[in-house]
Amino acid sequence: MTLMNRSPYVSLLSKALAFVPCCRPADADLFLATHSYSAASGAPRSSLMAEYLVSSCGFDPDQAAKASKLLGRVESRHQPDSVLGLFKSYGFDNTQVKKVISANPRWLLLDVEKTLAPKFRALQDLGFSCSDITHLVISNNYAISYKSQTILSKIQLLQGLLGSNDLLVKVCTRHRWFLGYSIEKRIQPNIEILRDCGITDQKLSVILRYRPFLITGNAETLKALISRVEGLGVPRTSGMFLAAVSMLQTVSEKNFKARSEFFKGFGWSEDDFLAAFRKAPTLLGLSLKSLQRKIEFLVNEAGCAPSYLALRPDFLLMSLEKRLMPRHRIVTGLKSRGVCISNLSIFSYLKYSEKQFLEKFVNCYKEYPELIELYNGAPKNRTAL
Known part of the structure; x- marks a missing residue:
């Protein structure tokens, strides 16, 4: 067979060889040391990354086996080592590194200088300490998952409303999904709706800390909620308006009606119930068992008439x-x-x-x-x- 006749096979062989990874000597030693092959199939019995996750990230073998399936075949530990090195340079301890990588195994494949390091530096430029960054990333990995400009815009907006990085870290720690919402589609429209209702930035800060769902929900849902509150006789100018909006977000119309029927059982009229709600909206957040015990004590032992309590619902709080x-x-x-x-x-x-x-x-x-x-x-x- 001539060389010309063999050339198609030579070409195929060349293409096949192009996919064979070229390991550096040290990496090759590690690769051979951590892989065994089946004589029958020629397939590796254990994954380099599974071994790496156990030895370098503290995974147990089962965790490592599952996570390594997301990583494919990685021939060198240089890339994951650089990722772990970056995290540890910002103060992440071994437990924290394990937690972060467990949630995001693919981060081990990221280019540190092009992807991760710029995001960490940008957070520092916004005034976050290494400790802040550690807590922020552990609790809310969106902080470094999104494009830099996207996440930085969110953080800058929240910094302005909350007034401190410490509060921002606390909010993100308490609500791990918080930084995942769109500014344009969710956060900014809801903020504008609340501002139109007379809610000051100081009160918006309180909402962000304790009722963030008002900020991150659907804008049309918030508008409907505000209309419902006004329909119950709580105007936007009322000092109880924000409390009423916050409470009705968690109480359906069906449960609202059930609460009304509960109080009617103690002698309140529908008007009594609505008047009490306007004065103390958080009354709806108490359990029926707790309310019953308080009412029975105040009526039977303290001698309060039910109508008296309807005028002073704060007693029940x-x-x-x-x-x-x-x-x-x-x-x-x-x-x-x-x-x-x-x-x-x-x-x-x-x-x-x-x-x-x-x-x-x-x-x-x-x-x-x-x-x-x-x-x-x-x-x-x-x-x-």
């Missing part, structure tokens, strides 16, 4: 064990001992601050140590109520 019961019982105890407490209504002594209540009803009656002991024996942390 107070802790039964930490505020309602101990305060009522110490005042009742003082009266039973002949202490003259003129013109004192339950409204007065329940609304006092903890410091005021102690001064007026506890500290000045040391001749009744049993009452003081009773009050001090109630659950602590009343100042938070």
Whole structure:
């Protein structure tokens, strides 16, 4: 057979050889050391990356086997080593590196200088410390998953509203999906809607920290929610408007109606329920069991009429064990001992601050140590109520 006749085979052989990886000597040694081959199939029994994930990232063998399937065949550890080196240069410890790579195994294949390092430097330029960056990336990997300009625009917007990187890191830690939402489609339109309702940037900061779903939800859904709140008689000018919007976001119309029926069982009318909601929207967030216990105590033991409670729904927001019961019982105890407490209504002594209540009803009656002991024996942390 002539050379010309053999040329098609030579050409095929050349193409096949082009796909054979060219390893450096050190990499070749590692590759051969970590791979065994079946005589029958010629296929590797173990993956270089699976071994790497175990030895360098702390994976267990099962985790490593699953993750390595996402990485394909990597012939050199130079690339993943450079990725791990970058993370550790920013203060990630071994546990944190494992957590990050477990969530994003393909990050081991990224070009550090072209992809990862510029994003880390950009976060530093925005004032984030290495510790901030560590917490931000661990809790919210969107921080370095998106294109640099996209994620930096989000962060700059949030920095302006929250006022500090510390708060931004806390929000992103609490809500791991937060940086994944589009500014143009979600965040900015919702912010503009809320601003049109008179919500200040200071209140927007509070929303971002505690009710971020109002910022990241669908804009049309937010508009419908605002219309629903106004339809229940809570105008945009009300100090309870934002609380009502936040609460109704989590309470369906069906559950709202069920709450109304619950209070009717204690003698409230529909108007009583709506009036109470306008004054204390967070009433809807309490469990029916908790509400029932409070109402039964206030009606049966403290002598409050249901209609009285409808006018003062904030009583139902107070802790039964930490505020309602101990305060009522110490005042009742003082009266039973002949202490003259003129013109004192339950409204007065329940609304006092903890410091005021102690001064007026506890500290000045040391001749009744049993009452003081009773009050001090109630659950602590009343100042938070």
